Amino acid sequence: MLHTINKSPFERNSLDSCLRLSVKGSPILLIEDGVLAATRGTSVSDKMATAMNDHPMFVMGPDLQARGIAGDSVADGITVIDYGGFVDLVVEHGTVQSWL
Amino acid sequence: MAETEIEFDTAGITKKFMYVNRKAPYGTIYALEVLEAVLISAAFEQHACIVFIDDGVYQIKKGQNTDAVNMKNFSKTYGIIAMEKEDADEDEDMDMVWRIIVEKESMEARGLTADDFVIDVEVIASTELAAIMAEQEIVISG
Amino acid sequence: MKFGILVNEGPFTHQASDSAYHFVKAAIEKGHQVMRVFFYYDGVYNANKLSAPQSDDRNLVKMWGELGSEHNVDLVVCIAAALRRGIVEDNLADGFRISGLGQLTEVGIAADRLVVFGD
Secondary structure, X not given: OEEEEOOOOOXXXXXXXXXHXXXXXXXXXXXXXXXXXXXXOOOOHHHHHHHHHHOOEEEEXXXXXXXXXXXXXXXXXXXXXXXXXXXXXXXXXOOEEEEO | OOOOOOOOOOOOOOXXXXXXXXXXXXXXXXXXXXXXXXXXXXXXXXXXXXXXOHHHHHXXXXXXXXXXXXXXXXXXXXXXXXXXXXXXXXXXXXXXXXXXXXXXXXXXXXXXOHHHEOOOOEEEOHHHHHHHXXXXXXXXXX | OEEEEEEOOOOOOOOHHHHHHHHHHHHHHOOOEEEEEEEOHHHHHXXXXXXXXXXXXXXXXXXXXXXXXXXXXXXXXXXXXXXXXXXXXXXXXXXXXXXXXXXXXXXXXXXXXXEEEOO
């Protein structure tokens, strides 16, 4: 199962709920405002680092760019992908759970 | 209506659908329309898990009275879902399993208990619910 | 692989419809089939022919319609959600059709994957 998160972790609890309700090993993709969780040096950086022990973490490059977040401010271990990469993740990991 | 109705072949296919409700009622309409989607899927005899997580647990809270805000009180509609579930449970010829689940952590964080809900629910802890979620084939969230 | 898509928001308040559009386009470019896009909740506003965005903005209503026609994607607007919001045959944009919520369940059953975009 692929989990997608489209909400800012500074405003909503989608990231927390996703981490509580996703099984170990399932990948997480940050899209739209969800990409704000991917930047380094934030109040959620530790939480993200812990999450990455259990979940491969991906972030949408087009959404980062739109929000003025440069690739080098993305935390280590998070893979930046585009829409084609999103499609590949869905194909590879089966059911999608969108944490709206 | 449109000139051409397109149909896909679904005969004999039963999938595991999960409907995820994470939003409180009335502030947004999401709860009401998810409910409509759940009810329609009964006609296709699909497996359904209806889960209430986070503020979604307030959707099924007892005692909702919308008179003063003049909005449709749809908490009664959950009774129809409970009835559909009973029908599915009792009909031996029907291969359709419905579950109505509240996440224990979300319920407790809001000071609620299973007695606070308008329908009978299974209260399941997040670790077990995560495993149930991982088995689903379609997850519809609103 | 066969995809179904659910779009829960309109084109002007949330990014959901844009994300869905780009996803669908990428899936088609990779040779996948997108069987149906189902527009629910405020997503029905994606089919409002009367929508007139400013000239420097993208026109998602038109873009969806063209994508649907070019690649044979069934664009279905939920009738119950549409009626509530005043989307009817008279103002339905080209490429869309109005039908029941059963069409969502149907594509969920028929497709290999259903991806939800919303808020």
